[in-house]
Amino acid sequence: MPDLLIELFSEEIPARMQARAREDLKRLMTEGLVQSGLTYASAGAFSTPRRLTLTVEGLTAHSPTxxxxxxxxxxxxxxxxxxxxxxxxxxxxxxxxxxxxxxxxxxxxxxxxPGRPAADIVAEVLDGVIRDFPWPKSMRWGTQSKTTGSLRWVRPLHAILCILTDEAGAEIVPLTVDGITAGNTTRGHRFMAPDAFTVTGFEDYASKLRRARVMLDPAEREAQIRSQAENLAFARGWQIVPDDALLTEVAGLVEWPVPLMGVIEERFLDLPPEVLQTSMKEHQKFFSARNPKTGRIEGFVTVANIDTADDGATILAGNQRVLAARLSDAAFFWENDLREAKAGMKAWAEGLKSVTFHNKLGSQADRIARIAALAREIAPLVGADPDQAERAARIAKLDLRSAMVGEFPELQGIMGRYYALEAGEPEAVADTARDHYSPLGPSDAVPTAPVSVAVALADKIDTLTGFWVIDEKPTGSKDPFALRRAALGVIRLLLEGKISLDLQSRFKSGLTNVFSDRASASELLYLDYYERDDDGQLLTVESWKEFIRSPSYEEVSEGRYDPHDRIILNPSECKQIISDHHIAWVEDVDTVEGYVVSEDKIIRLDDISWNLLSFLHDRLKVHLRDQGIRHDIIDAVLAQEGNDDLLQVVARATALNAMLATEDGRNLTQGLKRASNILAQAEEKDGVEYSFGADVKFADTDAERALFAALDTAEPAIGQAIATEDFPAAMSAIAGLRGPIDAFFEAVQVNSDNQILRRNRLNLLSRIRDAGRQIADFTRIEG
Amino acid sequence: MTSPNRPRSFQEVILRLQTYWARQGCVILQPYDMEVGAGTFHPATTLRALGRKSWAAAFVQPSRRPTDGRYGENPNRLQHYYQYQVIIKPSPPDLQDLYLGSLRAIGLDPMVHDVRFVEDDWESPTLGAWGLGWEVWCDGMEVSQFTYFQQVGGHDCRPVSGELTYGLERLAMYVLGVEHVMDMPFNDPDSPIALSYGDVFRQTEQEYSRWNFDQADTDTLFRHFKDAEAECARILGADRTDSAGRTIPMAHPAYDQAIKASHLFNLLDARGVISVTERQAYIGRVRALAKGCADLFLTTDAAGESA
Known part of the structure; x- marks a missing residue:
């Protein structure tokens, strides 16, 4: 049973690609070996910046005959x-x-x-794996790059080590890929042990590498960095700010980690801790060290890749110097920004007018104005003061114009809070700057302060409606504007904040804002009043225009009015028309002699709004499914009125879910479905809708009379419960119908020959259907 | 920096790099005589990276970045600075070692310092060029850009060139242990007339900062941009055969106009008269010129595509 060792030795592999590359090497090699008839006991993959290594133990020596x-x-x-x-x-x-x-x-x-020897198979599989390795980005190099089919690798590949080892010793697997012949040698650390050495197997390889100052296992390098950094910090009474992503990255940048601790100069300690941390991390990949006594970030740990004669003194001094230059820049930004903040941030507000948010959705200033209008509208619904919400929305994104956020975009909001406080804004407004972007991911907390919630919702709704208007919806895996995240943000804000919000109205407000912004922009084409004439023909472009704004006498008499000209409306005119008339929008309209010929370019506000709501419903389904609520239950609830109030949707779905977990609930569902089916068949056959007029005096049996009585009790109870949104109560009220419905179907033949009895029974069934429909569309429940 | 081998002045750093790369067999060129934003714009890099013929050159290239002007006050930002550029085609297998040798040559011993190759892919939208490589860190400071050119002017590089770019001021400041660029000794501090970087460049930094930010006449710049663009297009479209019947494509004169347009765009940008949306359009226009020049260069003997 030989063991296989492979090392692919190259110039420095980007840190962020190493984990994936290790997995790919292991998966592709072992799959290839198994497909060729070999088996193995275990496999492990490792990486350093300069090498990808795979060890496969207990490989069969031959594929079977x-x-x-x-x-x-x-x-x-x-x-x-x-x-x-x-x-x-x-x-x-x-x-x-x-x-x-x-x-x-x-x-x-x-x-x-006959079976083939492992060496042949390994050579064949490895050749294919190297040539087709799935690097996210790969390159060509050197003389061989003159030819079109030359090998691609993440950076130049220098050597291949490939040996099979058994009791008899190690054997080089004969293999040449694009001029690189496999051997049994490798090299150690680039500077500390650059010479080549021979290895005989994985154990030998790993221990010789260690002597040659290479720690092969990334997990070991991470552990080493973590523990040494913590020790260095502990010696000063400090704590390292944990950062796993940085740890993994740094471990991918060194073969021999040597953490060194430095102190931040006194003059920089007043910078906000987030600034220190971000600058050190982004520019220099330093870990931050916090002094628990002062709460400030006062030190850093840098990780060198070498042991030096001066114990890293030169390296640390150099890093310290670079840090000072970086932090001087940061301090310069901070001081300038504070000055601007103290002056009220007017220049930033002004500056955002010239910053494009999206070329079809106007500037950041346009966007902020829309968010402010929405936030004001939403405020009373979430318990916030409308003035304060609008103010907060106007303040929240001003830091996008600050020098600090220009340098470190990830500090957006965090800096906004500091600057808002400096400008004298109240805490609730300042906090909104920081919190309105949340939740950013599934694990990010949802803001709870009412003003923050109002602005967070307005921000996300504006984003969604805006991109829906310009038809930039997410498709497949493509979601460049993070619209799924925005939708999930809305869902979590509403559900976790227990906020009841009629989303359709909010969407329409958002859409109206976007429409009127676009309509007043210079690229305005036409506004369309969506109406058909008596023949179902769309009105001509000219007549809409006249509808929208009749030309003045002067315009006509002086010849300034040409019906083929575009009429540019001011924003308030647009807004008025849009909200009065459910206006729609025609873009690049094709007209022949004034008639619209391509109707598909007409976009109706209602259509967009419905489409957006169904997108939110889809996200909600995913969200609820993760919480164990079946998709058919959600569908049954979403088919109801009021499905744009997500809090209500979830309350209904949860109550329904609980009811369906009981036997009564399941039987009731069967009864309701049966009633619906019989009714639907009869209605289709008779061409009428049986919807009222069931009369107890035509009841023929006790079971029928009992059902009348049960419905008389249940109907008001359900109605009452729904009105107060007490869905569990509604469920237990309808559950009370289970017995009478079962007994009814047991005792009564609905389709009686007596037409009076039949009609009466069908009308009775429609009462059952209506009772069910108040709660959910039970026909969508499976099983 | 503790090394006894360490250079004593800015110019000594440059001279040592020149000597080192000359010894490695590079042609030591002089700077290109036009305003450029980076050494990459030198035709010895951009155009020579195209085609099959082997090439090895090293040179200092004065580079102008109008938006980086700070009136000579910032310790390490300048609107005019020097880049050192090495380009070798095809990229030799030991280019990393050759590069490390150049650091030793200017007194940076990798056994004392922490030298690292950190992923940084290079892209020049104006040149339609990209490559993979690293920024090289020395003790946490970026001292060079190291790139394997994959495409230039929209063409695959066959073969690939290796390109090294050193930011000379920053590198020299580190080697010499100077905190402010203007304090850096330009010639040997023991010279009879010792001159600092500030003695040479403080005045010009002030003057150009003012002109770049406040004074440059934007109408004139716009007009010059259009002129350069038109002239470039005209040259590219000219008959390849002259009146005497000789076949002489004029890739280099056309490329000069593309460089000019690129620099004029940088000046306009510094004056703040190009909006975010227009920016992309301007970059696209320069790229179209650069691409036309690359196409034409590939037909020349210097590219050796047919060889």
Whole structure:
């Protein structure tokens, strides 16, 4: 059982690609080996900046010999038939065997395919893996890059080590890829041990590498960095600010980690801790060290890749110098920004007018104005003061214009809070700057302060409606504007904040804002009043225009009015028209003699709003499914009125879910579905809708009368419960119908020959259907 | 920095790099005589990275970045600075070692310092060029850009060139242990007339900062941009055969106009008269010129595509 060792030695592999590359190497090699008939006991993959390594233990030495038996012609068959069989099997006559068959004696051939030695298979599989390695970005290099088919690798590949080791010793796997011949040597640390050495197996390899100042296992490097950094910090009474992503990255930048601790100069300690941390991390990949006594970030740990004669003194001094230059820049930004903040941030507000948010959605200033209008509208619904919410929305994104956020975009909001406080804004407004972007991911907390919630919702709704208007919806895996995240943000804000919000109205407000911004922009094409004339024909472009704004007498008399001109409306005119008339929008309209010929370019506000709501419903389904609520239950609830109030949707779905977990609930559902089916069939057959008029005096049986009585009790109870949004109560009220419905179907034949009885019973069933419909569309429940 | 081998002045750093790369067999060129934003714009890099012919050159290139002007006050930001550029085609297998040798040559011993290759892919939208490589860190400071050119002017590089760019001021300040660029000794501090970087460049930094930010006449710049663009297009479209019947494509004169347009765009940008949306359009226009020049260069003997 030999062991396999592979090392692909290259110039520095980007840290962020190493983990994936290790996994890919392991997966592709082991899959390839197994497909070729080898088996193995275990495999492990490792990486450093300069090497990808795979060890496979307990590999079979050969792929197995395979045997195939084939039946040939009868012994008395013509010579030609036998010759054909020999050709097909590649055997000679003496290798055939005569066996008894039902109809006499028949030739049998046994074809043996010998197994192949592991070395051949490894060479073949590795060659393919190297040539087709799935690097996210790869390159060509050197003389060989003159030819079109030259090898691609993440950076120049220098050497391949590939050996099979068993009791007899190590054997080099014969393999040459694009001029690189596999061998049994590698090199140590670039500076501390650059010479080549021979290895005989994984143990030997790993221990010789360690002597040559290379720590092969990334997990070990991480552990080493973590513990040494913590020790260095502990010695000063400090704590390292944990940062796993940085730890992984740094471990991918060194073969021999040597953490060194430095102190931040006194003059920088007043910078906000987030600034220190971000600057050190982004620019220099330093860990931050916090002094628990002062709460400030006062030190850093940098991780060098070398042991030096001066114990890293030169390296630390150099890093300290670079840090000072970086932090001087940061301090310069901070001081300038504070000055601007103190002056009220007017220049930033002004500056955002010239910053494009999206070329079809106007500037950041336009966007902020829209968010402010929405926030004001939403405020009373979430318990916030409308003035304060609007103010907060206007302040929240001003830091986008600050020098600090220009340098470190990830500090957006965090700086906004500092600057808002400096500008004298109240805490609630300042906090909104920091919190309104949240939640950013599934694990990010949701803001709870009412003003922050109002602005966070307005921000996300504006983003969604805006991109829906310009038809930049997410498709497949593409979601460049993070609209799924925005939708999930809205869902979490509403559900976790227990906020009841009619999303359709908010979407329409958002859409109206976006529309009127666009309509007043210079690229305005046409506004369309969406109406058909008596023949169902769309009104001509001219007549809409006249509808929208009749030209003045002067314009006509002075010849300034040309019906083919675009009429540019001011924003308030647009807004008025849009909200009065459910206006729609026509872009790049094709007209022939004034008539619209391509209706598909007409976008209706309602259509967009519905489409957006269904997108939110889809996200909600995913969200609820993760919480164990079945998709058919959600569908049954979403088919109801009021499905744009997500809090209500979830309350209904949860109550329904609980009810369906009981036997009563399941039986009731069957009863409701049965009632619906019978009704639907009868209605289709008779061409009428049975919807009222069931009269107890035509009840023929006790079961029927009992159902009347049960409905008389249940209906008001359900109505009451729904009105107060007490869905569990609604569920128990309807659950009370289970017995009477079952008994009814047991005792009564609905489709009676007596038409009066039949109609009455159908109308009774419609009461059942209506009772169910108040809660959910039970026909969508599966099973 | 503790090394006894350490240079004593800015110019000594440059001279040692020149000597080192000359010894490695590079042609030591002089700076290109036009305003450029980076050494990459030198035709010895951009155009020579195209085609099959081998090439090895090193040179200092004065580079102008109008938006980086700080009136000579910032310790390490300048609107005019020097880049050192090395370009070798095809990229030699030991380019990393050659590069590390150049650091030793200017007194940075990798056994004392922490030298690292950190992922940084290079892209020049104006040149339609990109490559993979690293920024090289020395004790946490970026001292060079190291790139394997994959595409230039929209063409695959066959073969690939290796390109090294050193930011000379920053590198020299580190080697010499100077905190402010203007304090850096330009020539040997023991010279009879010792001159600092500030003695040479403080005045010009002030003057150009003012002109770049406040004074440059934007109408004139716009006009010059259009002129350069038109002239470039005209040259590219000219008959390849002259009146005497000789076939002489004029890739280099056309490329000069593309460089000019690129620098004029940088000046306009510094004056703040190009909006975010227009920016992309301007970059696209310069790229179209650069691409036309690359296409034409590939037809020349210097590219050796047919060889």
């Amino acid at each position: 395979t045997r195939e038996e084939r039946k040939g012609p009868r012994l008395d068959a013509p010579e030609k038939a036998l010759e054909g069989f020999l050709r097909a099997t590649g055997l000679t006559r003496d290798r055939l065997e005569a066996r008894d068959d039902r109809k006499g004696q028949v030739w049998f051939a046994t074809i043996e395919k």
